[in-house]
Amino acid sequence: MTTAWQNWSKWLSDPVPQSRRQAYLGSWFRTARLLLSNRLAALGLTLIAVMIIAALFAPILVFGQSPYQQDLAQRLARPSAVHWLGTDQLGRDVYVRLLYGARITLVIVVLVSIVVVPIGLAIGTTAAYFGGWMDAVLTRVIDVFLAFPRLILALTFVAALGPGIGNAVLAIALTSWPPYARIARVETQAIRHSEFIQSAVVQGASPSRILFGSIAPLCFTSLVVRLTLDMAGIIVTAAGLGFLGLGAQPPTPEWGAMVAEGRGFILDQWWVATIPGAAILGVSLAFNLLGDGLRDVLDPRSA
Amino acid sequence: MDPRRALAIDNLRVRYTTADGYWDALRGIDLAIDRGESFGLVGESGSGKSTVLKAVAGLVPEARGTIQIDSRKMGTRRTKGERRKVQIVFQDPYGSLHPRHTVERILREPIKIHGFDEPSARIRDALLAVGLDASYLFRFPHQLSGGQRQRVAIARALIIEPQIVLLDEPTSALDVSIQAEILNLLMQLRRERGLTYLLVSHDLAVVAHLCDRLAVMRHGAIVEYLTSDALRSGNVEHPYTRQLLAAYSGSSVTRRREIEA
Amino acid sequence: MTGHRPLIDAQALTVTFATASGPVSAVRSVSFALGRERLGIVGESGSGKSTVCRALLGLLPPKTRVSADVLTFDGQNLLGLSRNSWRTIRGARIGLIMQDPKYSLNPIMSVGAQVAEVYRFHKGYGRAAAWTMTIDALAAVGIHEPERVAKLHPHQVSGGIGQRVMIASMLALDPDLLIADEATSALDATIAAQVLALIDDLVVRRGMGLLLVSHDLGLVGRFCDRVLVMRDGQIVEMLEARSLEHARHSYTKALLAARPRLDRRVDILPTVRRDAALPQ
Numbered sequence: 001m002t003t004a005w006q007n008w009s010k011w012l013s014d015p016v017p018q019s020r021r022q023a024y025l026g027s028w029f030r031t032a033r034l035l036l037s038n039r040l041a042a043l044g045l046t047l048i049a050v051m052i053i054a055a056l057f058a059p060i061l062v063f064g065q066s067p068y069q070q071d072l073a074q075r076l077a078r079p080s081a082v083h084w085l086g087t088d089q090l091g092r093d094v095y096v097r098l099l100y101g102a103r104i105t106l107v108i109v110v111l112v113s114i115v116v117v118p119i120g121l122a123i124g125t126t127a128a129y130f131g132g133w134m135d136a137v138l139t140r141v142i143d144v145f146l147a148f149p150r151l152i153l154a155l156t157f158v159a160a161l162g163p164g165i166g167n168a169v170l171a172i173a174l175t176s177w178p179p180y181a182r183i184a185r186v187e188t189q190a191i192r193h194s195e196f197i198q199s200a201v202v203q204g205a206s207p208s209r210i211l212f213g214s215i216a217p218l219c220f221t222s223l224v225v226r227l228t229l230d231m232a233g234i235i236v237t238a239a240g241l242g243f244l245g246l247g248a249q250p251p252t253p254e255w256g257a258m259v260a261e262g263r264g265f266i267l268d269q270w271w272v273a274t275i276p277g278a279a280i281l282g283v284s285l286a287f288n289l290l291g292d293g294l295r296d297v298l299d300p301r302s303a
Numbered sequence: 304m305d306p307r308r309a310l311a312i313d314n315l316r317v318r319y320t321t322a323d324g325y326w327d328a329l330r331g332i333d334l335a336i337d338r339g340e341s342f343g344l345v346g347e348s349g350s351g352k353s354t355v356l357k358a359v360a361g362l363v364p365e366a367r368g369t370i371q372i373d374s375r376k377m378g379t380r381r382t383k384g385e386r387r388k389v390q391i392v393f394q395d396p397y398g399s400l401h402p403r404h405t406v407e408r409i410l411r412e413p414i415k416i417h418g419f420d421e422p423s424a425r426i427r428d429a430l431l432a433v434g435l436d437a438s439y440l441f442r443f444p445h446q447l448s449g450g451q452r453q454r455v456a457i458a459r460a461l462i463i464e465p466q467i468v469l470l471d472e473p474t475s476a477l478d479v480s481i482q483a484e485i486l487n488l489l490m491q492l493r494r495e496r497g498l499t500y501l502l503v504s505h506d507l508a509v510v511a512h513l514c515d516r517l518a519v520m521r522h523g524a525i526v527e528y529l530t531s532d533a534l535r536s537g538n539v540e541h542p543y544t545r546q547l548l549a550a551y552s553g554s555s556v557t558r559r560r561e562i563e564a
Numbered sequence: 565m566t567g568h569r570p571l572i573d574a575q576a577l578t579v580t581f582a583t584a585s586g587p588v589s590a591v592r593s594v595s596f597a598l599g600r601e602r603l604g605i606v607g608e609s610g611s612g613k614s615t616v617c618r619a620l621l622g623l624l625p626p627k628t629r630v631s632a633d634v635l636t637f638d639g640q641n642l643l644g645l646s647r648n649s650w651r652t653i654r655g656a657r658i659g660l661i662m663q664d665p666k667y668s669l670n671p672i673m674s675v676g677a678q679v680a681e682v683y684r685f686h687k688g689y690g691r692a693a694a695w696t697m698t699i700d701a702l703a704a705v706g707i708h709e710p711e712r713v714a715k716l717h718p719h720q721v722s723g724g725i726g727q728r729v730m731i732a733s734m735l736a737l738d739p740d741l742l743i744a745d746e747a748t749s750a751l752d753a754t755i756a757a758q759v760l761a762l763i764d765d766l767v768v769r770r771g772m773g774l775l776l777v778s779h780d781l782g783l784v785g786r787f788c789d790r791v792l793v794m795r796d797g798q799i800v801e802m803l804e805a806r807s808l809e810h811a812r813h814s815y816t817k818a819l820l821a822a823r824p825r826l827d828r829r830v831d832i833l834p835t836v837r838r839d840a841a842l843p844q
Contacts, residue, residue: 015446016438016441016442017405017441017442018441019441020405020407020408020441022441023405023441023442023443024405027443194398195393195395195398195399196398196399196400196401196402198357198360198362198391198393199391199393199399199456199459200412201361201362202360202361202362202386202389202390202391203386203390203412203413203416203459203463204381204382204383204386204387204413204416204417205412205416209416213412214401214404217403218402218403347752347753347754347755348723348752449609478608478609478779479608479779479781479819479822479823480608480818480819480822480835480836481608482822482823483822483823483824483833483834483835483836484835486824486833487832487833487835490831490832505752505753506824507826508823508824508825508826509824511824511826512824512825512829512830512833513824534826535826535827535828535829546754547753547754548826550752550753550754550756550757551753551826552826
């Protein structure tokens with residue numbers, strides 16, 4: 001096992017890569033090692049990995065129990081050998097619901113990310129690269145969306161379209177993308193007149209080739225750093241919507257909704273609300289730590 | 304129009320307008336370079352020599368006047384075919400290569416843009432022509448030395464077989480020994496491929512070494528045209544050229560004196 | 565020269581940096597002495613010439629190891645000096661001018677204010693007196709209209725003026741030794757010549773020592789009394805500047821030959837071969 005790892009390690013650190021794939025993977029490998037040498041970032045990454053594993057392997061890890069299985073005789077039971085984290089007001093196992101809830105959190109995280117980053121990148125780079133009226137128009141669009149407070153727009157959206165995870169994700173994504181466009185715009189402005197971009201122009205590259213091939217990759221790292229730092233806020237907003245009953249609907253085991261449901265008996269049966277709350281806190285913190293570590297590693301760039 | 308003329312510039316003017324007014328970077332430049340010739344532009348900072356180069360490369364939208372390459376008028380918006388005829392090598396080896404692209408990608412890009420065949424063979428040939436071997440293919444710019452980056456920049460400029468190569472202080476940022484290697488390489492490539500060079504430099508010796516004719520620029524205008532032989536023999540007319548020569552040879556100021564301790 | 569204590573006495577100076585890939589010796593057993601003369605150190609990138617300057621000013625990163633048999637400034641030992649001791653030497657006794665004044669000057673203060681600061685905090689002058697001395701100092705370094713220039717910010721003045729301001733602020737402290745690290749590399753030839761003339765004049769009049777570091781062998785040869793040629797952290801040759809054309813070491817000769825020259829025509833420039841082994 002160790003020799004296989006050693007071989008991989010050597011291949012990735014080869015100073016003379018033999019293929020583009022080897023070169024890029026090797027570069028990522030070096031960055032990853034640098035990142036993991038930061039203890040806090042490694043901790044954050046571990047916690048996120050735990051969450052992902054919990055989400056992906058939930059059915060196995062709960063030994064086939066269902067998050068919707070009620071057992072009213074066992075309502076509000078304390079954590080025990082049978083129910084590791086106790087049961088809620090309908091006798092459902094909290095541990096099982098926690099792991100299935102991780103799936104929902106993961107879905108929200110992924111969906112928001114894949115909407116927000118490409119939109120921000122596209123709008124920000126286009127605005128800065130072409131300048132002029134395109135920049136003016138797009139900047140105004142960014143400003144308009146930036147003016148909406150996240151939770152309130154989400155509420156409005158959900159009120160208009162009805163509650164549910166999909167609409168909640170949409171609402172969060174719509175209010176989250178403007179800062180990414182701004183970051184992409186600023187980064188593009190900084191590199192727009194650099195000589196490697198001028199070289200591409202002189203070679204006859206079309207604007208789309210320059211934007212996709214040369215400019216967007218350089219903005220990407222700043223956006224990823226911003227995303228990981230934003231993730232805490234996104235998760236809490238989703239939980240907030242769930243808490244208000246506007247995100248996932250019962251009986252879906254979403255962490256925010258679980259906190260809301262356990263609110264009424266938080267003093268006596270603390271585990272029902274506190275444990276999902278702790279999960280929200282833990283994952284948000286993990287993303288923060290990871291984001292800090294990424295920022296240290298990716299900015300300043302190693303060029 | 305003379306078919307031997309590779310590049311003809313007629314009354315090239317560049318005016319930058321700012322909030323407080325305007326500034327003339329170029330005030331009517333006239334230039335004519337024959338095919339296969341090597342022409343130099345010398346001047347101090349602010350003389351506008353780099354602006355001339357960038358205007359010929361089609362990077363200055365504010366340019367007015369006529370630029371003809373191969374007897375064909377070039378505007379600031381150019382077709383791919385027009386772009387192919389003129390390529391540029393910049394001064395800063397650290398800034399002219401994309402920091403996240405491998406050497407292979409940097410060289411493949413122009414080939415893809417212009418649809419050349421056999422890209423891998425062309426890339427390998429281009430690297431060999433500038434004295435680098437295949438081990439450099441998948442390295443990133445930050446893994447290369449300044450001289451190696453400049454070689455890649457030259458390979459990139461030549462890979463689509465341009466007629467004119469614009470050189471913006473190509474060796475100013477390099478050590479003396481590396482500069483010698485790059486200058487030799489540039490001379491050799493020009494001989495082998497019959498290229499036309501327009502070289503910008505503040506270093507009179509580099510210009511005299513690489514070019515047959517040159518023009519001296521100051522404050523956006525050309526003050527004198529001369530041959531490099533004339534420069535070498537000190538046979539110059541304009542007082543500013545004389546001043547440049549004096550400063551370069553250091554004869555005006557530096558005399559060794561004993562320090563009174 | 566004889567009978568005077570040398571300003572700098574360095575014997576077997578070695579500087580080792582702690583890098584991610586292990587210790588790297590940028591300067592390896594370098595020995596030289598500098599009196600009240602103009603000494604030039606010439607080398608290409610990686611030769612260690614700038615590191616020597618930093619070692620003489622205590623401007624090296626924290627984990628760097630500096631060792632030497634002897635390293636003294638005017639008799640004072642520079643090895644293992646405390647931060648406070650360095651502060652009394654730096655500026656007051658050894659001045660430094662670097663390549664780009666835009667990076668050495670504070671961008672948010674006017675240039676006059678920065679020079680005046682030296683007079684106020686190091687010499688104890690009052691605000692008005694310091695300003696007068698500043699104007700005089702700026703005039704002394706050849707700046708026209710010093711009252712107008714003093715109010716400008718660093719980004720508003722040219723490179724040549726910026727370097728003159730650096731020289732003015734440094735001379736206010738009247739140091740014994742001036743270290744110029746590529747001080748004219750970013751300047752046009754005519755401006756560089758003027759700045760060098762200024763340095764030359766001040767060095768001679770005040771009897772300062774000058775350590776001029778440059779990659780330009782021709783410049784150093786014309787301007788200095790003695791020249792040290794460095795390569796890969798070691799001194800390969802030490803000679804009188806007027807004998808530069810008759811240098812004996814192959815590397816020095818190669819450096820001299822590699823430059824394109826105005827006075828003669830060469831087809832192919834001789835290049836320096838990269839040798840791993842260096843002759844002792």
